[in-house]
Each structure stands twice: as C-alpha cells, then as structure tokens.
Amino acid sequence: MNRSGSAVWHGSLKEGNGTISTQSTALKDLQYSFGSRFAEGVGTNPEELLGAAHAGCFSMALSAQFTEAGLVPDTIETTAQVTLEILKDGGPTITKIHLTTKVKAPGVDKAKFDELAHKAKEGCPLSKVLKAAEITLDATLV
Structure with a gap:
C-alpha cells in the first residue's frame, strides 16, 4: 500500500x-x-503533522498488541510531542519525540500494560522509520 x-x-x-x-x-x-x-x-507545520501521525500509528499498534493478547481496550489516547531544535552545526533537527498515552482497559494489570506498550513502541511503523529510513529522491527542474 x-x-x-x-x-x-x-x-x-x-x-x-x-x-x-x-x-x-x-x-x-x-x-x-x-x-x-x-x-x-x-x-x-511538518513536525505537528508528524506528531499526529506518530500518535495515530502508536495507538493502532498498541490496540494490535492488546488484540494479540486477547484483550480489548476501551480507549487509547496518545500525544506525540515532537521537539525541533536549531543545532549550531546541523540546522533545524528533530531531536526527540515523546509519546504520552492514556489507556482505559479494565482488568489489565500494570505489568501487562507496560509489556504491551513497549511492544507497540517497538512495532509501530512510524517508530521504526524514525529510527532509520532509506529516503530516495527524484528531483526535476521545470
């Protein structure tokens, strides 16, 4: 896709x-x-849009982890705070993304929740691509 x-x-x-x-x-x-x-x-701005996309991706990844564990969360709310800093030697750079999630899932204990959240963070496609991605470019001057 x-x-x-x-x-x-x-x-x-x-x-x-x-x-x-x-x-x-x-x-x-x-x-x-x-x-x-x-x-x-x-x-x-691009960072705000990236944050929204990452929050959505992580929420879905966490839901998938719950599903694989045979659990169903009522609600997953995630915010991704994207930090853009102006570095002296590299210009504007995204230096970190902080995910904050609140989950309503009756009957799920803290240890299981932490395990599922960690797996979701590792498995979220946007978390993966933000670690390292091949970026290709075709550029044309018209």
Missing part, C-alpha cells in the same frame, strides 16, 4: 508560505509557513 502527502511552497523561506494536503483529502490545502514552524504563526 502506498499513500502520499504533498506540499506546495511559494516564495522565500521566511516570507513565503505554502499548503500541505493528503491523498485522501482528509487534509487539504492546510496553510504552513516559517512562522507556523518556528514561531507562533497561523497554520500547521
């Missing part, structure tokens, strides 16, 4: 702006800019 997201950018880095969309059109023409990424400007 392949899914895609797209972005269009107009202008210079600091004065320009752009839009981000997804193939499904669940996100369509969301505004982003230098200000929304590095200050408190209006719009979204």
Whole structure:
C-alpha cells in the first residue's frame, strides 16, 4: 500500500508560505509557513503533522498488541510531542519525540500494560522509520 502527502511552497523561506494536503483529502490545502514552524504563526507545520501521525500509528499498534493478547481496550489516547531544535552545526533537527498515552482497559494489570506498550513502541511503523529510513529522491527542474 502506498499513500502520499504533498506540499506546495511559494516564495522565500521566511516570507513565503505554502499548503500541505493528503491523498485522501482528509487534509487539504492546510496553510504552513516559517512562522507556523518556528514561531507562533497561523497554520500547521511538518513536525505537528508528524506528531499526529506518530500518535495515530502508536495507538493502532498498541490496540494490535492488546488484540494479540486477547484483550480489548476501551480507549487509547496518545500525544506525540515532537521537539525541533536549531543545532549550531546541523540546522533545524528533530531531536526527540515523546509519546504520552492514556489507556482505559479494565482488568489489565500494570505489568501487562507496560509489556504491551513497549511492544507497540517497538512495532509501530512510524517508530521504526524514525529510527532509520532509506529516503530516495527524484528531483526535476521545470
């Protein structure tokens, strides 16, 4: 299965702006800019979208772990806080992602929950790709 997201950018880095969309059109023409990424400007930014995607991926991975264990959670709520730092030698860099999850699952003990959460973190496709991924590029100047 392949899914895609797209972005269009107009202008210079600091004065320009752009839009981000997804193939499904669940996100369509969301505004982003230098200000929304590095200050408190209006719009979204790649790190926020990555955080939402990672939170969703982890929640599904944790649900899968519960299912494999013969358990059914009532609710899984996850937040992924993505930290973007400006490094002196490398420019803007995502330095960490902190997952916080709250699960309502009656009858599940803490030890089992911790085991399932750890497996979900290791098995989540986005957790895996954020560790190391092959990134390829085809670039065309028109």
